[in-house]
Amino acid sequence: MQFDAIILDGKEEYRVHRTGELYGHFETLEQQKETATLGMWIFLVTEVLFFGGLFLTYTINRRAFGTAFGIGSNTLDITLGAGNTVVLIMSSLTMAMAVWSAQVGKKRLVSIFLIATLGLGTVFLGVKAIEYKQKYDHHLIPGHGFDMRYRSAHPTANDDLKELAREKEEVATAIKSDPDINYHGQLYFSLYFGMTGLHALHMIVGAGLLVWLIKGSFRGRYTPQYNTPVEIVGLYWHFVDIVWIYLFPLLYLIDRHH
């Protein structure tokens, strides 16, 4: 591989030799694209296993402590969760449109769809923050202050009292069969925050990648001949969406039978 020494502001930088978009250790752009795409697919395989440990922990604990997990699941706000699911699926659509626009050479559309994707991703994270705040207010953050009974015992002006009474009843019944319900509910919320938190972290990384793509798209970098970055960030973005497609039913929908 050749190296270019580039002098910038009196400082040297060592860079792999590049001709246009082709790095020096590849023979052709096709080889470079194949390499980058395979690399992203393999990275996604490692991600599946990374999340897999959490999904396994969830499955085993859910089977062991179904009641506590059911109560925990019922405290989540299904409207926000379902709305966020729609937002995320929309962002996958706009991401796919961005990839398509790059492939057919519509440079303006690439920028527009990438910005739309970033916007939808930000909305998702914002809604997630609102949900986290609710859990914080209801003393459902795992740790010393955690208390499954707190919310029904401390109603606020905005709360639906009927709903709270039902929740209180549910916890009171559950305690009879599972005296450690608070511990087991805490497990549910540990996994809730662990899984959605890790997912959100992936969204934030994805948002960073989108910003980088948008900068490139403003310079008209992505053409029908060269659009690998858009394509592989697209792969990543779709993967993060798919994780949510599993998280949503596991965390929100199970045991929602009323």
Add this chain to the structure above:
Amino acid sequence: MSDMLPTLDYKLPDDHYLNATYGSGRSIRSWLLTTDHKRIALLYLCTVTVFFFIGGIFATMIRIHLLTPGGTLVTPETYNKLFTMHGVAMIFFFLIPSIPAVLGNFLIPMMIGAKDLAFPKINLLSWYIYVIGGCFVLYSFGTGGLDTGWTFYTPLSSVYSNSAVTPAVIGIFINGFSSILTGLNFIVTIHTMRAPGMTWFRLPLFVWAHYATSLVMILGTPVVAITLLLAGLERMFHLGFFNPALGGDPILFQHLFWFYSHPAVYIMVLPAMGVVSEIIPTFARKPIFGYSFIAGSSIAIAVIGFLVWAHHMFVTGESTYAALTFSFLSYLVAIPSAVKVFNWTSTLYKGSISWDPPMIYALGFIGLFVIGGLTGLFLAALGLDIHVHDTYFVVAHFHYIMVGGAVMGYVGGLHFWWPKITGRCYPEALSRFAAVVLFIGFNLTFFPQFILGYLGMPRRYHTYPPEFQVLNVLSSAGASILALGYLLPMIYFAWSMRYGKVAGPNPWPATGLEWKTASPPPTENFHVTPEVTWEPYDYKNRPDLGLSAGAPSPAPAHGDD
């Protein structure tokens, strides 16, 4: 290596990767910002050596302590920390990166005729991740140490231990990504960067072994990463994933941990098998016997290796049927392992064997691996495993695989490719002597531990009954010889970098593509991308190597063809 090169005087090439100028010259920055896989390999060589030393110091203290039944050196608490930190430093920061990140990094692109790995910047990133992870672990060692055992079993690690578990867990979590990125880089490189004519079944077996290793790295490491992250979060925020007092399940931790950590054994030993597969045909001067079986057995070991993890948990009260299944599957791993050993020995049969230093290490590897592997079958047997569980028998078994196997392979590989890496030879008689010292020291250290374990001495104890003293003293004496066996190569390798005789491009000579370029190689490895038209290990039909079929003493090679 004077008898290797009787007539020709070689000169080092004018421009090579070691003296390549980047901008202004040969500054430290040109190393720390390099994306050249060969330089990154040397960065790894330095850092894994540091961790080998640190782990070695802990091992030395353990062996000194165990000289007398009551213990000579440290308190029981400190002893717990010593064996834990020995394990953590050696496994996560030496054995796992050693052959892949040093020799694999250096050689894989050259062996397949590429200019670099697929992702040179990610390659450098993985070294920095390794260094950052290593700093966290060293911080843990320096601020209270670590006493949980390298296995970090919960709830000891997540609730009860008073040592610095949190930084260690964070360090190993971070370091995992170094391993993942290295594996990812290798797999993609092997798929997409091969030179014209370098078909899958012309790949050197070293590359096949690294492909299998990389599969384990990318499939196993993410699982242990998330597991240790959960254990760390449990410790920091008093969560209950693995703590029975809070409803969690400690057995779940063990399943997740061993899902990676058993296959991790194959991360350590598969690359060493790859090294041996290169060395044996070179010094038997014969094509390797059963090429496709050795290649396939690497993949088979990687795949079956994922299905045996619960044999570490026979005494946890897991279901009898699960235990039976895992015992049976553990036996299955013996088949591809034996396929390799039989093929190596068949390669030796009627070969014209020369006793060059790498060959002594490779033959030592085969012997020690056979002992380590066969005792592994003892441990896969349900009844016997319960008898020797958590005794020195287990300790001896895995040291035969990891030190006798993986480290022998690593040191042997360094001896084999040192002339390629530095362009210079090391003193041959001294290195043969060092190889024998290593072999004797190793056996003296660890063979007595088989007997100790069979007699019932438990592992991880700072004290033992007086009747075990003789064997323990033998083991400690062996460890001092073993240490000499490691120090000698370090000394003469360092010496050779300046004063060694210039090696020339192909000193042994061997058939791989890496030997067809200068030593040390130029930054881009090959001035012209090579085109492969020959079969691997074709020692019979390679007039360019100056060999005829079975010729016992090769004429010197004639440089860069």
